[in-house]
Amino acid sequence: MIRFDSVTMTYPRTARPALADVDVEIVKGEFVFLVGPSGSGKSTFLRLVLKEEKATKGQVFVAGRDVGRLSSWKVPALRRQIGVVFQDFRLLPNKTVEQNVAFALEVIGKPRATVKRVVPEVLDLVGLDGKAGRMPDELSGGEQQRVAIARAFVNRPTILLADEPTGNLDPATSVGIMRLLDRINRTGTTVVMATHDDDIVDQMRKRVVELDEGRVVRDQSRGVYGYSR
């Protein structure tokens, strides 16, 4: 589903590569934690999957396509297959919960009848039925993250990328968010999550890929967080 073949990525005007000779293969339906110190390259890895950055050397394959060779007009179709969740939720503040989720479908031209049908389904899935009419600032952090996950998942992407999704949440709320990501993973969605949350990684026992200064230093199935931060 995602394959990095000897990928090196160096940002302009920097000396050290953000990713150096990375080889990783993630198959359909896997759940993978990306761990490593700040600046080790986790976000850069996710940006390469989305083609927000381009590999300096090597190849990145997503859903069977070499994204480096993908023409720019095909990038929206690539991104439609990928849901993304961030630490800071990134909801539209002046839209309701329901409108935030619906908007993700409207911008890709889904018919109104489809939007009407699937938005309540996904709000139910993330445990937010009854909150459809609320504004984001009327929700707790955990609820806001559920909206963000609903928005990322409403189009049923094949891949869900999460960049520190529990970074702003307390431990109990984080556990709820992880249960939800696990449930989404069990529907067959490949999940890749960058995190500093050692408790969560240790509890979930999923595959762990550890980066250090842009290199993969560990790739462990049913892994643990494994280093002190």
Ligand SMILES: Nc1ncnc2c1ncn2[C@@H]1O[C@H](COP(=O)(O)OP(=O)(O)OP(=O)(O)O)[C@@H](O)[C@H]1O
């Ligand atoms: N836009 C950019 N321009 C130049 N250098 C960058 C840019 N973005 C990231 N970097 C550098 O690339 C390296 C990897 O950064 P990245 O954000 O991928 O790390 P990270 O593991 O996600 O860190 P964190 O845990 O703090 O989010 C760092 O040295 C960082 O300074």
